[in-house]
Amino acid sequence: xxxxxxxxxxxxxxxxxxxxxxxxxxxxxxxxxxxxxxxxxxxxxxxxxxxxxxxxxxxxxxxxxxx
Amino acid sequence: xxxxxxxxxxxxxxxxxxxxxxxxxxxxxxxxxxxxxxxxxxxxxxxxxxxxxxxxxxxxxxxxxxxxxxxxxxxxxxxxxxxxxxxxxxxxxxxxxxxxxxxxxxxxxxxxxxxxxxxxxxxxxxxxxxxxxxxxxxxxxxxxxxxxxxxxxxxxxxxxxxxxxxxxxxxxxxxxxxxxxxxxxxxxxxxxxxxxxxxxxxxxxxxxxxxxxxxxxxxxxxxxxxxxxxxxxxxxxxxxxxxxxxxxxxxxxxxxxxxxxxxxxxxxxxxxxxxxxxxxxxxxxxxxxxxxxxxxxxxxxxxxxxxxxxxxxxxxxxxxxxxxxxxxxxxxxxxxxxxxxxxxxxxxxxxxxxxxxxxxxxxx
Numbered sequence: 444x445x446x447x448x449x450x451x452x453x454x455x456x457x458x459x460x461x462x463x464x465x466x467x468x469x470x471x472x473x474x475x476x477x478x479x480x481x482x483x484x485x486x487x488x489x490x491x492x493x494x495x496x497x498x499x500x501x502x503x504x505x506x507x508x509x510x
Numbered sequence: 511x512x513x514x515x516x517x518x519x520x521x522x523x524x525x526x527x528x529x530x531x532x533x534x535x536x537x538x539x540x541x542x543x544x545x546x547x548x549x550x551x552x553x554x555x556x557x558x559x560x561x562x563x564x565x566x567x568x569x570x571x572x573x574x575x576x577x578x579x580x581x582x583x584x585x586x587x588x589x590x591x592x593x594x595x596x597x598x599x600x601x602x603x604x605x606x607x608x609x610x611x612x613x614x615x616x617x618x619x620x621x622x623x624x625x626x627x628x629x630x631x632x633x634x635x636x637x638x639x640x641x642x643x644x645x646x647x648x649x650x651x652x653x654x655x656x657x658x659x660x661x662x663x664x665x666x667x668x669x670x671x672x673x674x675x676x677x678x679x680x681x682x683x684x685x686x687x688x689x690x691x692x693x694x695x696x697x698x699x700x701x702x703x704x705x706x707x708x709x710x711x712x713x714x715x716x717x718x719x720x721x722x723x724x725x726x727x728x729x730x731x732x733x734x735x736x737x738x739x740x741x742x743x744x745x746x747x748x749x750x751x752x753x754x755x756x757x758x759x760x761x762x763x764x765x766x767x768x769x770x771x772x773x774x775x776x777x778x779x780x781x782x783x784x785x786x787x788x789x790x791x792x793x794x795x796x797x798x799x800x801x802x803x804x805x806x807x808x809x810x811x812x813x814x815x816x817x818x819x820x821x822x823x824x825x826x827x828x829x830x831x832x833x834x835x836x837x838x839x840x841x842x843x844x845x846x847x848x849x850x851x852x853x854x855x856x857x858x859x860x861x862x863x864x865x866x867x868x869x870x871x872x873x874x
Contacts, residue, residue, distance in 0.1 A: 451659030453596060453792030453808075454725065455732060456871070459651065462733065477662070479589045480720055483514065488733075503662045 447474045449481070450504050457481045458488055461509070465492065471510040475501065482507055513718040517740045523719035524744020530708045531624060531745070532752035534572070537700035542628050542758070542768045544749070545572060545712065546621035547795040548612035551813075552820040552829075553696050554678065557688040560817060561824035565694025569682035571702050573799065574675040575709015576716070577813075580803025581672040583714040592668030594807035596660040600865055601808050604791040605798070605815020606822065607858040611783030613820065613829040614851045615639075616770055618795045619723035619784060623742060625768060627749035629761035632770045632777055639778030640785040644727045647789025647866065651732070655790065656871035660808050668805030671813060679706070695769060717804060722797040724788035764842070769832035771845030776830070779855050780847075786862040828854045 447464045449457035457476050464472045474485050482505040486496045489509040497508045513523045527545075535544035543549050549566075556567030584590040612618045615636050617625060622640065625633035647655075682688045683702065691697040699705060715721070719741050726738035753759040763772045771777070788794045791812050793801060798816070801809035823829040833845040847855075 451593065451596065451661055452871075453657060453660075455651070455728065456656060458733065477593065477660070478591060480514070483512070487515070 444470055444508075445472045447472060450475050450477045454481065454484070458484050461485050461488060465489070465494070465509065471508055474507045474509065475504060476507070477504040479505070485509075513715065514720050514737065517737065520719055520737055520740040521744040523715050523721065524741040524746075525748050526715050527712050527721065527741075528745040528748025528752075530712045532748060534700045534705060534708050535752070536756070537704055538698060539700050539705075540695045540698040540769065542625055542630070543617075543621060543695060544624050545708075546617050546624070547573070547799065548609055548618035548816070548820075549621065549695070551609065551795070551816050552613060552823070555817045555820040556696060556824070557682065557690065558678070559689060560821035563824040565691050566696045566824070567689040567691045568696040568699060569678050569688050569690075570699070571679065571682075571705035572709040572712070574679045575706045576713035576796070576799045577672050577675045577803040579710035579713025580717040580800040581669075582710070583717050584804035587718075589717070590668065590805045592663050592665045592805040592807070593660040594663040594667055595658075596808045597657040597869065598808055598811040600657055600869065601791055601812040602815035602818070603861060604787045604865070605812040606819035607787040607862060608784050608791070608795055608812075609816045609819025610823055610828055610851075610854050610858050611780045611787065612795070613823040614847050614855050615777050615780035615784070616830050616832060616845075619781075619788070620794070620796055622781065623723065623746050624749050625770065627746050627759075628753045628768060629759045630768050630770055631761065631763050632772055632774075635774050636777040636781040639780065639782035641727055642778075643782040643785025643787075644724055644789050645731060646782075646786050646862075647724075648728055648731045650790065650866035653867070654870045655866050657790070657792075657869055658872070660806065663807065667807045668810075670807070671802045671810040713800060713803060716796060716800050721800075723794040724785055725793060725797065727785070728789050764833055769834075769845075771830050771833055771847065773830070773845075773847050776847040776852060776855065779859065780830075783855055783858045783862060786859065786866070790862065790866055823851075826850055826854075
């Protein structure tokens with residue numbers, strides 16, 4: 444699984460990194476973010492691009508798995 | 511509660527904030543300043559004695575309310591995160607740039623939209639500069655610009671700015687230590703309790719909707735996402751209706767009652783600097799206050815930069831003057847940007863370029 448560690452980055456970097464990772468990805472992508480609004484942005488971006496997401500809380504933020 | 515998951519909710523968030531701004535303008539805030547982050551930070555800096563411009567000194571409860579509103583709602587909805595460590599001193603400089611650019615144009619991006627809704631064509635001219643500035647910031651982001659990672663830090667660090675704001679509120683209501691203008695824009699304000707409640711509501715709604723004036727344009731350019739622009743659209747429509755209904759909509763370059771000037775190049779360059787710096791800092795002046803309220807010490811440092819920028823503007827003669835009527839001669843005196851202000855804006859833009867192309871994202 445591809446992993447994007449966007450923890451601690453300012454907007455819109457988490458979304459830019461997610462978009463780059465999803466481009467041409469054949470496998471699931473795991474995105475790590477710190478802020479709740481970044482988690483929502485990543486989930487929304489994935490859904491808008493026809494992907495499913497599963498999110499969970501981690502020690503210093505959230506992990507969003509996009510497949 | 512989530513106000514950011516549909517365009518309808520985002521538009522409603524914009525409408526609520528527009529109504530708050532319209533109410534405060536109706537009940538005494540300066541004409542078409544209504545709810546200007548830059549102007550109000552400048553006034554608060556004056557109240558604290560950071561500058562000595564007597565007509566713009568007043569501890570604006572709106573600024574205090576914004577930070578506290580964002581703090582309370584983020585704590586209540588478990589979105590408060592105490593973070594720090596993403597190039598704080600660069601963010602301080604960006605805060606100064608945002609304030610200097612804003613005071614050369616005479617308004618933050620929020621006030622630019624409010625001025626646009628009153629028919630002020632100077633604000634529409636400045637919008638060109640703002641869009642170009644945001645575009646330059648987007649270009650930098652695409653080229654790998656980053657101020658680096660913030661980290662989770664001691665919980666109390668994120669509480670410092672909200673606590674300081676509460677302290678300013680106590681000083682302004684319970685003591686005579688703070689300065690308050692007796693004439694000029696600083697003397698015009700809605701009742702304190704109304705301004706405070708307005709700020710709290712605006713702050714809470716802005717936190718939940720992620721409202722950001724730079725982000726709205728940035729997201730359209732970067733990923734054709736119109737979500738944040740929808741919030742601004744809602745606010746613009748409410749202010750437009752308010753201005754038309756109260757007879758304050760006048761299309762032209764010298765709209766009566768609006769503190770503004772018609773030096774087009776400097777309106778464009780001022781807002782260019784603001785748009786550029788706001789994208790680099792991750793949000794407009796309003797968004798910085800909200801992020802600071804929800805625990806970001808980095809944004810709190812940007813806010814301190816804005817206070818320092820406001821002080822520099824009035825201590826070193828950088829701020830523009832608005833077109834106004836001379837009370838004695840009854841002649842209209844055109845507003846202007848002083849030479850110091852022009853030099854400062856050029857330096858600010860150069861600094862933005864330096865920051866934009868020397869700070870790169872670490873390789874994964």
